[in-house]
Amino acid sequence: MPCDAPVAALLxxxxxxxxxxxxxxxxxxxxxLERGRVTAIYGPxxxxxxxxxxxxxxxxxRPGWTVGGRVRFxxxxxxxxxxxEHEHCLRHDLAxxxxxxxAALDPLLPVGKQIEQATFKVEGEVAAMLGRLGVxxxxxxxxxxxxxxxxxxxQRVLLAIxxxxxxxxxVADEPSASLDGGSYAExxxxxxxxxxxxxxxxxxxxxxxxxxxxxxxxxxxQDGAFTRAAPxxxxxPQRPVLDAGSLPLLAARSVRVAFxxxxxLDDVDFELRRGEVVCxxxxxxxxxxxxxxxxxxxxxxxxxxxxxxxxxxxxxxxxQDAFGSLxxxxxxxxxxxxxxxxxxxxxxxxxxxxxxxxxxxxxxxGMSGGERKRAALLRALAxxxxxxxxxxxxxxxxxxxxxxVVETLLVMQRSRGLxxxxxxxxxxxAAALGHxxxxxxxxxxxxxxxxxxxxx
Numbered sequence: 001m002p003c004d005a006p007v008a009a010l011l012x013x014x015x016x017x018x019x020x021x022x023x024x025x026x027x028x029x030x031x032x033l034e035r036g037r038v039t040a041i042y043g044p045x046x047x048x049x050x051x052x053x054x055x056x057x058x059x060x061x062r063p064g065w066t067v068g069g070r071v072r073f074x075x076x077x078x079x080x081x082x083x084x085e086h087e088h089c090l091r092h093d094l095a096x097x098x099x100x101x102x103a104a105l106d107p108l109l110p111v112g113k114q115i116e117q118a119t120f121k122v123e124g125e126v127a128a129m130l131g132r133l134g135v136x137x138x139x140x141x142x143x144x145x146x147x148x149x150x151x152x153x154x155q156r157v158l159l160a161i162x163x164x165x166x167x168x169x170x171v172a173d174e175p176s177a178s179l180d181g182g183s184y185a186e187x188x189x190x191x192x193x194x195x196x197x198x199x200x201x202x203x204x205x206x207x208x209x210x211x212x213x214x215x216x217x218x219x220x221x222q223d224g225a226f227t228r229a230a231p232x233x234x235x236x237p238q239r240p241v242l243d244a245g246s247l248p249l250l251a252a253r254s255v256r257v258a259f260x261x262x263x264x265l266d267d268v269d270f271e272l273r274r275g276e277v278v279c280x281x282x283x284x285x286x287x288x289x290x291x292x293x294x295x296x297x298x299x300x301x302x303x304x305x306x307x308x309x310x311x312x313x314x315x316x317x318x319x320q321d322a323f324g325s326l327x328x329x330x331x332x333x334x335x336x337x338x339x340x341x342x343x344x345x346x347x348x349x350x351x352x353x354x355x356x357x358x359x360x361x362x363x364x365x366g367m368s369g370g371e372r373k374r375a376a377l378l379r380a381l382a383x384x385x386x387x388x389x390x391x392x393x394x395x396x397x398x399x400x401x402x403x404x405v406v407e408t409l410l411v412m413q414r415s416r417g418l419x420x421x422x423x424x425x426x427x428x429x430a431a432a433l434g435h436x437x438x439x440x441x442x443x444x445x446x447x448x449x450x451x452x453x454x455x456x
Contacts (some may be wrong), residue, residue, distance in 0.1 A: 010035050010200045012072040018055050021064035022366050024048050025224045033200045038214040039436040040203040042231045043221035044398045045370025050173050095162035099173040099369040101154035101320050111157050112142025119164040129160045135314050136182040150282025151178040163190050176207045177395040180283045180425050187222035206398040208233045233399045236432035237407050239373040244275040249419045250387050255304035265289045266443030267455050276416040279434035286440045288423045292389040309386050316380035320391040322372040326364040332375050333360040339382040349378050352408045354401045369396040391423045
């Protein structure tokens with residue numbers, strides 16, 4: 001039986017109880033998703049938002065987790081569906097966008113083929129949808145493997161799959177994370193089209209803008225329980241005063257990087273002084289991540305040179321994809337011990353980045369996306385670097401946690417002269433934090449005043 005029976009509520013949830021081996025215990029007493037409406041789950045990183053979304057639709061495939069309660073989708077009990085009926089609903093009536101876009105893609109298959117297989121659409125339709133999501137070179141993007149695209153581009157690939165399906169329900173975990181301003185506007189436009197057509201949207205997000213722009217019905221999850229309290233957005237910490245006489249820590253001279261016939265960085269010069277905070281902004285795919293990978297020594301430029309401190313661990317890169325930064329079978333405490341930082345206090349460090357001490361004894365599989373990001377940061381801080389390169393450090397973090405993490409970094413900047421390079425799409429963060437804001441565009445670096453940061 002197809003799951004398309006006309007009912008008042010698209011999704012009905014009664015007393016959904018989610019328990020995990022990490023002590024997580026979440027109760028959702030009642031939830032109804034109406035057609036043409038947006039419902040959002042908001043809460044601190046690690047509170048269970050992502051796990052709850054997966055549990056709703058029988059997609060939580062982790063040992064030691066239990067799910068109870070009742071879920072009805074389009075008038076039918078999900079638990080009563082046959083495997084074939086469940087698969088039909090997942091592939092045709094539901095679009096599920098998980099937080100880690102790269103992890104959702106097959107690393108060995110060009111993204112175009114993946115979209116075609118997931119949507120049964122031809123290449124022209126796929127390229128057109130990517131264009132509507134702000135991808136200028138959609139035809140070229142379709143030919144690339146996932147590792148050759150940015151985090152924002154991977155996010156738009158998943159969005160393209162969702163919108164091409166024209167689902168009755170879109171379930172999205174941090175859909176606006178890693179999107180530049182233009183892509184965010186296109187995301188809004190496409191979501192509003194679906195909503196106007198009668199689809200419902202269920203979000204897990206930390207993005208206050210998205211809540212406001214979509215007029216979402218917000219449910220706040222805190223300590224396992226839901227409230228209807230309005231989420232608060234604390235201000236960013238302000239950049240500290242920079243010593244005018246500070247010396248260079250890191251420099252790139254005449255750096256050129258090309259991928260095939262596409263020039264990403266074209267004779268780029270860059271310099272970072274001790275204690276300086278430089279924010280890199282620009283569209284997804286412009287070359288921001290490529291630049292920090294070159295600065296870190298993870299990518300060799302085609303031409304030019306990079307001057308780094310002599311100490312091997314002096315420059316640390318915290319990648320946007322924190323999942324890949326953590327060894328899968330080792331708990332975080334062991335990873336920190338392997339960093340050979342004899343004076344580093346793991347428990348104190350975890351507290352400084354708002355990471356619960358219990359997570360020190362878990363692998364990456366037992367962490368949320370936001371927790372993995374903070375774990376990767378903690379690992380980088382353990383070796384006491386002189387330079388920290390951060391790729392979208394606040395994406396997937398709630399504002400309170402993100403603010404606390406930024407404050408910790410600024411303490412180190414003031415006390416140890418730590419140099420920071422921050423890749424971000426958050427214009428408010430760049431304006432508050434950066435001594436310099438540099439836009440990466442057309443293979444060049446364009447320095448701008450903090451008051452003229454492109455809007456997000």
